[in-house]
Amino acid sequence: MKIAHLMFASAALFAALPLSAEEAATEYPSPLEIVAAAKAEEWVAIAPSDLLVMELAADAKGKARRVVIQLMPAPFSQGWVGNIRKLAAAKFWDGTSINRVQDNYVVQWGDATEKKALPERLVIVDAKDYVTPDWPGKDWIFAQADGRPDAYAAAHGFNNGWPLAQGREGLWPVHCYGMVGVGRGMSPDTGSGAELYTVIGHAPRHLDRNIALVGRVIEGIEHLSSLPRGTGPLGFYEKEEERVPINSIRRGDEITNVPVFEYLSTESTSFAAYADARANRRDPFFIKPAGGADICNIPVPVRRKAP
């Protein structure tokens, strides 16, 4: 497994170049322009079996609301991910609801009654699985934005399409906007996977290594992030009629008419250029490139594959 090494060029270097506005516009494409220009072979298709498709009840105007989640690949969180596959196959979430919307934090869904029977053979996963030990024979290097790692880990970077952090005990996925995690009670409970949440605010990285991350929303997060905030403690809805019904959650290979999604390989040349541009905005709007970027400010590009 190889980890992309992100070289963040020095902002000072570019500031020293005497470019006119027109030259700068040509010379320095925006992050979106870099992604748009990436070669077809730099994109990686996501297997339908790694998708969860959530159909919410239609909105007040009768419009369908679909949220698509990509499940996290091995070696991360596979105990919980396996449970989630079983829960989807058992149609556990059909008829459950969105129960909590806390501003600048999370949207959470599951069985509000807490009485619905779980499918058989779910596994109990240990908290040690929040972190994956270093792989032997590693040849990867993590990103260090101009020698400025983030506040939560010794190092961070991307591998296989996912944002990761690293410490002495190993590697772990990080709580960026849109990441999906497993709700749980007080530790040492780590949750079954029946109760899930997604991040709708500033990255709550203090949850890293404290809750299992199992995926990320890749389409339709606006159907969750724009829901009315709950007025109860922790943003839970206080009245049953406030809860948004979930019609169904299925794996992408269990249903038809799911488009193919693909992500920009984090090992690609275009991703490296994109990450550098996110850290050093030199497109014409910008006056002062930052010279670095928080890993959660470098969202991995995901799109529908052209038919």
Added chain:
Amino acid sequence: MKIAHLMFASAALFAALPLSAEEAATEYPSPLEIVAAAKAEEWVAIAPSDLLVMELAADAKGKARRVVIQLMPAPFSQGWVGNIRKLAAAKFWDGTSINRVQDNYVVQWGDATEKKALPERLVIVDAKDYVTPDWPGKDWIFAQADGRPDAYAAAHGFNNGWPLAQGREGLWPVHCYGMVGVGRGMSPDTGSGAELYTVIGHAPRHLDRNIALVGRVIEGIEHLSSLPRGTGPLGFYEKEEERVPINSIRRGDEITNVPVFEYLSTESTSFAAYADARANRRDPFFIKPAGGADICNIPVPVRRKAP
């Protein structure tokens, strides 16, 4: 002017103590519990003249929607803040609207027609005012979370109730969730203050030193963050009927029935304990304290003052 020095105690130190769950609960209050226990004299009242009160049109259920903004104090952004005071006094925003809601980014408001006459005597502010030069005779020290500064600046910390970053050229306020900034066109335009936005997603810190920050939302941000996302480029609403009307924006001292707000002094003992707890969650839910925190994950506590 004094900058709070935040000492982040080592997480390892605490992990080594053999505490039962009950002892831990007593020993390590949560950030919210620390704030709730702060002394009355650690809170600083915000002058009504430093508030902007935005009244949106009532929602679909007829419920009033009020958003309260605290304007940024000297020495930051005072050219734009002065313009904003004049715009409020001239009732410029009455009858304007929320025009843009971009997921995980910003909500923006102002005159959608771009034809409304601005009040007289607005000043044009130079981009150099995005940064305030170091003050001479300084005796402040910035926070360094366990030697892990953030990815966007050499140092960061809090002063006078606001999150700040520091580089060779001086100090600047940072783009955290809820911060309010001045929309502008292509540089070198810096905007008048008539077009404003607030952050509703992961901190877009690449905008620091590229756009003027003039305040923060201290109450009612959910009325903005839960609005439907715009479907046009950059999240602009495509149809006029999607725009949310702004009935009025007034300074807090121009109207009655505005409660008094207060923030927890960032120079107080309780704020230091709160920030440390945000960086090292040891309350019972947590298994692994992070050992550091992004400055935007330490929101300055603001509340209504008890009558």
